[in-house]
Amino acid sequence: MKSLQDMKVQISLSVPPDHLKLGIPPRELDRALLSTCMAVVRAGATLVYGGDLRSDGFTFKIFRHLARAYANTGSVPFIHVINYVSLSKMGFDVLSSALNERRGTCQTFLCVQGTMKAASLDDDYIVVSDTEASIELEAASFPNWVAGLEHLKPPQKEITRARATIADYVDATIAIGGKMGLLAKQADGYSGDMPGILEESFLTLELGKPFIPLAAYGGATRDLAIKLELLGTESWIPRGAQADNYNVALETAPSYRDRIPTDIAPALATLADDDRTEIVARQTVNIIRSWLDGKQVRLEG
Numbered sequence: 001m002k003s004l005q006d007m008k009v010q011i012s013l014s015v016p017p018d019h020l021k022l023g024i025p026p027r028e029l030d031r032a033l034l035s036t037c038m039a040v041v042r043a044g045a046t047l048v049y050g051g052d053l054r055s056d057g058f059t060f061k062i063f064r065h066l067a068r069a070y071a072n073t074g075s076v077p078f079i080h081v082i083n084y085v086s087l088s089k090m091g092f093d094v095l096s097s098a099l100n101e102r103r104g105t106c107q108t109f110l111c112v113q114g115t116m117k118a119a120s121l122d123d124d125y126i127v128v129s130d131t132e133a134s135i136e137l138e139a140a141s142f143p144n145w146v147a148g149l150e151h152l153k154p155p156q157k158e159i160t161r162a163r164a165t166i167a168d169y170v171d172a173t174i175a176i177g178g179k180m181g182l183l184a185k186q187a188d189g190y191s192g193d194m195p196g197i198l199e200e201s202f203l204t205l206e207l208g209k210p211f212i213p214l215a216a217y218g219g220a221t222r223d224l225a226i227k228l229e230l231l232g233t234e235s236w237i238p239r240g241a242q243a244d245n246y247n248v249a250l251e252t253a254p255s256y257r258d259r260i261p262t263d264i265a266p267a268l269a270t271l272a273d274d275d276r277t278e279i280v281a282r283q284t285v286n287i288i289r290s291w292l293d294g295k296q297v298r299l300e301g
Helices: 026-042 058-069 092-101 142-147 156-171 197-204 219-227 244-250 251-261 265-272 277-293
Strands: 009-016 046-049 076-085 109-110 114-122 123-129 133-135 174-178 210-213
Touching: 009 026, 009 092, 009 156, 026 046, 026 058, 026 174, 026 265, 026 277, 046 058, 058 076, 076 156, 092 114, 092 123, 109 156, 114 156, 133 142, 156 197, 156 244, 174 197, 174 219, 174 277, 197 210, 197 219, 197 244, 197 265, 210 219, 210 265, 210 277, 219 251, 265 277
Parallel strands: 009 046, 009 174, 046 076, 076 109, 174 210
Antiparallel strands: 109 114, 114 123, 123 133
């Protein structure tokens, strides 16, 4: 049996605004993501991703590439999750088109009402199902179905519920990059009380599940690794003014330090400062397995 057989591993990522300050060009970020995804899938796990999955985006290209490579296994080892807030902004045509584009590349789940429901395309219908029942939705019935879904207000509370549902659904989380709320960079803004990577990381650690911060690539993941004492304070990257709630959220990180097993912390600290892509990918798999088994990790040189 493979080391991560039948497990679900969440990839939490966004482009970090400080990666160039660390000497990490975009292609190295792409390479790190590709190598890590390949290692996790080779180990038998399914990748779970809740971010933007545009058909022209790099993440989708990775999913499609690996799906083709593993087509002979008879299954697609990727799950993309759409939360209620995103779903409520989609029409029937947008969702059905997305499901059609993703055929053979990834499975799609809707995270609504605190549950995970599979979504697929069947002729002119979108089929939504869970362990209890399924429903066929056509263009006319889709808007009423979405409107009738129970949800939290304001939207950020619903997003937090979705992230908590996903954290419960997966077996581990890998974090790469992350927005930092830099006021000078509009694209680095985020909604809610904290960047998604911070919230997803906290939720994973709260449940005592393996959390792997690939901090060498910068972003909120690097700041989090510093607060968790996996990196020293000398690793802090100078930056301009940030959203006030970014540092407020970051200051809660030390309270999660004791959720990291003492036998695992040294390996996480070594990994957090390593940008050797292939080694990082292999060690990510090893640390997840060792964390679950309650064993120490044998480090590579």
